[in-house]
Amino acid sequence: MNTKYAEGERQTLLIVDDTPENLALMTGLLKDKYVVKVANSGERALEILASQPLPDLVLLDVMMPGIGGLEVCRQLKSNARTAETPVIFLTSMGDMEDEQAGLDAGAVDYIVKPISPAIVHARVKTHLKLKAAADFLSDRNAFLSQEIMRRTREVQVIQDVTIIAMASLAETRDNETGNHIRRTQHYVRLLAKTLQSHPRFCEILSDEMIETLFKSAPLHDIGKVGIPDRILLKPGQLTPEEFEIMKTHTVLGRDTIATAEKLLHTPSSFLRCALEIAHSHQEKWDGSGYPLGLAGDDIPVPARLMALADVYDALISKRVYKPAFPHTQAVDIIREGRGRHFDPDMVDAFLLISDEFQKIGRLYADSEDEVARKSIER
Known part of the structure; x- marks a missing residue:
């Protein structure tokens, strides 16, 4: 917060006049209450105002050789650094048109010479109080704005950490490693950015x-927390009955997120997106997926993006029941799924950026220790 106007601290005035007698008169009138600076020309006034610290108020003559008072005032008001410094004109030009010209130039007041000391003191005091109040409000608003930004960032960080923690809880019960979450996040974002200018997706895939x-x-498999260990952790092939139970993780995930959304009592774009991903990322473009057998554009866009990202990561990752496939083989399998498993346009975009997918996979690769630990746990 601004402490400039602390109790007992004198404020600074700049008096600008080309007549020495007027400078002496105004200095004598105001020096007991204020710190007084003087300038005997418009040019000198602008030099002073270009340095630090700024005066709190300027008392300015209109008629001066060189740069006149009106031009000095205009230059102050056009400069962001000095625009809020109040200017009071002191002049012998008392016509209504002159006064209007001064106010139009940006002055807060206009005092006609010969001056009344009482009026000068009263108006200077009034405008300094107004300036102090404006500065206080400006500083307070800036402080509040920064505090809101800080707390918003804090909430976002807490949200992000909570999401990762929840997703990691689901992953610890599956045969996948924690970095699967990070990789799929980055795959989805990369693929979405690539499709951002595509006619089919440009209205959906905004930056937000x-x-x-x-x-x-990360919440795409949150429903797996509800799958029994005997099925979720089974190292071999699932029976048809077991697979039907496994497929319910999409519904469990949907219901879990839907319950959270109801608790908010207000729509949440984040939770809505998470719900679509959790519920529909196992759907296939040709309608052969689950849980609803959706096909084509009936599958939400977020779920279609996740489907491709999730399958690619599963292919390149080592599991207890399969080795890691080479990147080129994973790309070939994704290509073969074009129009069957995956949205054709998403596959085309993926093929353009598959090398970037590979870089993400390497950047967030699972350590050998983590893979070995997962194998032991299974």
């Missing part, structure tokens, strides 16, 4: 939506 996708992607 892509950030929401990135944050909600």
Whole structure:
């Protein structure tokens, strides 16, 4: 907060006049209450005002050789640094048109010579109080704005950490490592950005939506916390009956997020996106997926993006039941799924950036220790 106007601290006035007698008169009148600076020309006044610290108020003559008072005032008001410094004209030009010209130039007041000491003191005091109040409010608003930004960032960080923690809880019960979450986040964002200018997706994939996708992607398998260990952790192939139970993780995830959304009592774009991903990322473009057998554009865009990201990561990752496939083989499998498993346009975009997918996979690769630990746990 601004402490400039602390009790007992004198404020500074700049008096500008080309007549020495007028400078002496005004200095003598005001020096007991204020710190007084003087300038005998418009040019000198602008030099003083270009340095630190700024005066709190300027008393300015209109008629001066060189740069006149009106031009000095205009220059002050056009400069962001000095625009809020109040200017009072002191002049012998008392016509209504002259006064209007001074106010139009940006002055807060206009005093006609010969001056009345009482009026000068009263108006200077009034405008200094107004300036102090304006500065206080400006500083307070700036402080509040910064505090709101700080707390908003804090809430966002807490939200992000909570999301990762919840998603990690689900992953610890599955045969996937923690970095799967990070990789799929980045795959989804990269693929979405690539499709951002595509006619089919440009209205959906705004910058805000892509950030929401990135944050909600970790919750795609949150429903796995509800799958029994005997099925979720089974190292071999699931029976048809077991697979039907496994497929319910999409519904469990949807219901969990929907319950959270109801608790908010207000729509949440983040939770809505997370719900669509959790519920529909196992759907396939040709309608052969689950849980609803949706096909084509009936599958939400976030879920289609996650489907491709999730499958790619599963292919390149080592599991207890399969080795890691080479990147080129994973790309070939994604290509073969074009129009069957995946949205054709999303596959085309993926093929353009598959090398970037590979870089993400390497950047967030699972350590050998983590893979080994998962194998032991299974």
